[in-house]
Amino acid sequence: MMKNGGLREYRSASWDEPVVMELGYPGRRGMVFGEVDAAIAAKVGAAEALLPAAMRRRRPPALPELSEPEVLRHYLHLSQQTLGMLGVNLFGTCTMKYNPRAGEAVMARPQVAETHPLQHADTLQGTLELVHGFDLILRELSGMDRFVFQAAGGADAAYTHACVTRAHLAARGELGKRDEIVTTIQTHPCNPATAATAGFKVVTLMLDERGYPSLDALKAALSDRTAALMVNNPDDMGIYNPEIKEWVRLVHEAGGLCFYDHANFNGVMGKLRARELGFDACMYMLHKTFGAPKGGGGPAVGAYGCTAELARYLPGPVVAFDGAKYRLDSDRPDSLGKVREFWGNVPQVLKAYAWARAMGAEGIHEASDLSVLANNYMEKKLLAIRGVTKSNPHIDAWRMEMTRYSLGVLKEDTGVGVADMQHRMVDFGVDAPWLSHEPWLVAEPFTPEAGEMWSKEDIDYWIAALARVSEEAYRDPEIVKTAPHNQSIAKIRTDGLEDPERWATTWRAYRRKHRKA
Amino acid sequence: MTERPGCPSVAHPYMANSVGAIKAAMLADIGAPSIEALFEQIPADHRLRRPLALPKAIPSEAELRRHLLGVLAKNKTCEDNLSFLGAGCWQHHVPAICDEIVGRSEFLTPVWGTPSSDHGRNQAWFEFCSQLGELVGMEFVGLPVYSWGCAAGHAIRMAARLTGRNEVLVPRSMDPERLAVVRTYCEPEALASHIAVRAVDYDAASGRLDLADLRAKLSARTAAIYFETPGYLGTVEENGAEIAMRARAAGAETIIGVDPISLGVLAPPGDYGADIVVGTTQPLGVHMNCGGGVGGFIATRDEERYAREYPTLLISITDTLKPGQIGFGLTLAHQTSYGLREKGKDWTGNSVYLWAIANAVYMSLLGPAGFRELGERIVQQSHYAARALAEIPGVRVVFPGGFFKEFVVNFDATGKTVAAIDEALRARGIFGGKDLSREFPELGQSALYCVTEIHDREDIDRLAGTLGEIVQ
């Protein structure tokens, strides 16, 4: 067995790596392109003369000058100075799952990587077949009639919905009249934010003691100004709103559309569908639930699906199939236009397709089983740790795939809060957990999500790390408060970050502000 | 341990706990009678009552790979064919180490950690911002947004908030694909914070912005003038400084869109009057990925006025508690939708941050000399191609001077449509440039050809020779 209470003595690599702008030597090259062909030079002359004089660059950019292996080593060092899920990562609301490397390897091949979105459809039949195949898989999972993949993230899919709502209202002559979108405080912030960006007013419902807003609160919010409901369910406290069907009925009765942010799909996939609950549209995050990698924040995909009635408003082009051939249909007069250029982060869509095929119906069913089982397993063990409580403690039901916890007691007892905890957890090779969206509804919140990938041993390890942090907090809080101790760098100073005189998002700004000669 | 109906009978390779004994042990630990019991919160009439009807599972990696490759073999690629497609997604050389670095698990798979545990990744992001800042001539750079069009959309909304005005001028020659995105970002007329998008004509001879039309349309309603160089039709906007000056005089912001790969030879927009610079990141070390390689950025002067309008994540260099050590942390995060929900600046979410790392690697590989050499090579090759094509009877280059990598080729005098020509090219292993005939009817049967460093003289001669045969 491992010593140290089962916890590893993790040490991050620390290369003390300088900023790339400080590296190199004048004249060094990392990439050369060779001399232009003599016949070309002879025909057109020097490049300079081919560009308008006023628009030529006069001063070279102050970029570093490095050889190729230096660049490689620099960025390898940076990768090693990133914990990046090499230990255990239970980052809640993001469903940390395995990103199958088979998908990585296949999508890196020229059949995907070296294709252009404007190629003739005849030359993209393979990609179109897989994209269409994945659309069919998502239709079955959701009951929706059609999916598009143009949205470059979950929030962009929420934005897509706000724009579909605009198009729908415009077609009915109600744009500008129905100008409110209803959401809940436990719905992801991207929903109200994209609704507002699309020009809607936002009405946010608060929770009652059951952990979700009451039907009365909803009824009071609905009117002939209601354009849509945007909501996620379950939420990230692990609570499922059992009245959601009635919500949808009421919103429809008031004349609004219903959008299901189904990013918290991992615990219910295969168990319930947007269609049966009555929703008009839904979205899935392929970089969350469907095995596509997160890339530290994308490239991502918000797969947006809707009913046949709304499909005419979808951003285009959409993939069409006549039984023999695939094509891209851009001739859609009612389309909302585009939320992003081209038709989506195609490799991510194909990786999600590969993941869904590898899992199949049984694997998907099993994955939601395991993620809910693992969460409840964790919950039992975490609540046994001194100083840890959960949100809505009086709700006596098994939670879904996540539970929201609180270190409020620990903080009161020891002065150690969630930020300190995060800094200490990483010392054991565990990525810091997600806390909570703002506003915080419980004190000192944190939200792990076990998902289906991690082994029982991994989950036990994570629990042991938190138990250790709690034990330290009660015994010697300074250990936690001065953490991290085993990382590439010490805790950063945040006092200058909000100060215009001191913040620096580029090396140039840093030199000007901090290294005045 | 009873088997649960519908679950795999063999442990699945992606799921460590899909072993009967483990599940049983975990259930026993928590005292639950069954896995099904854990779903008690969901009312029975919400549940799907039948198994999902999905294609048969392929848990075997070997089989899955065969299936995927079998279908993808139906594609034709820009590697096996000679492609001249650009128009928002460009075929440039992707250095091998860009792929190696973005394939590292530490960068590929996670989301967030702490500034200490994510130090390397944060530094790579800062280096993306720092190097891009050098190229565009700006000191304040955000982490990337989804695309060039999305960047332009956000920048226009920033300008509208900054000026309190609600009209933006854009070139009529703008990429309709990108314009469609911008229109989506500018709310429609029926809504309170509507932004009107007005097109400024382009000069038929040069492709540049028509200054007379610009003067006529600039007004006290103008929040911003947005233009690009090189523009969609390939031309370099020679009057950038004058346009920016006029915008300033009218109290409007100047937003300039650029392809940063051109900035080894073209002037940084910060030098000729840009207030906000936007553009693409895909050319900097990211494969086309069928359009899934696109990304965008926003950069400005380091002034609070602009900084406080950014919808992007922003990462700043800072000190750590250890003297002399540097670290990186988010700045101005509270103004995003994560901090303020609907009161935040537009919205923030997952974007294309992995590509920012590819971009950082790319910029450090090229350095100042690399960008210059690359830019010169592209300019010479594209002009060579334009001249070679212009020598074909019936073929005309519409804006023959002063472009970067793309140029408009007109086929009217050949009597053939671009579609017919493209089909014939395709049969000979060549992807012709993007057909402009529907987007810009006034240009007749024209196509937008793109030539980069990946082409060589034989490629261009082959294109010219093949086109010559086709249009004869």
Ligand SMILES: Cc1ncc(COP(=O)(O)O)c(C=O)c1O
């Ligand atoms: C429920 C929910 N909706 C939407 C989003 C936003 O997704 P993205 O960051 O991809 O835009 C998230 C992010 O994790 C989420 O958890």
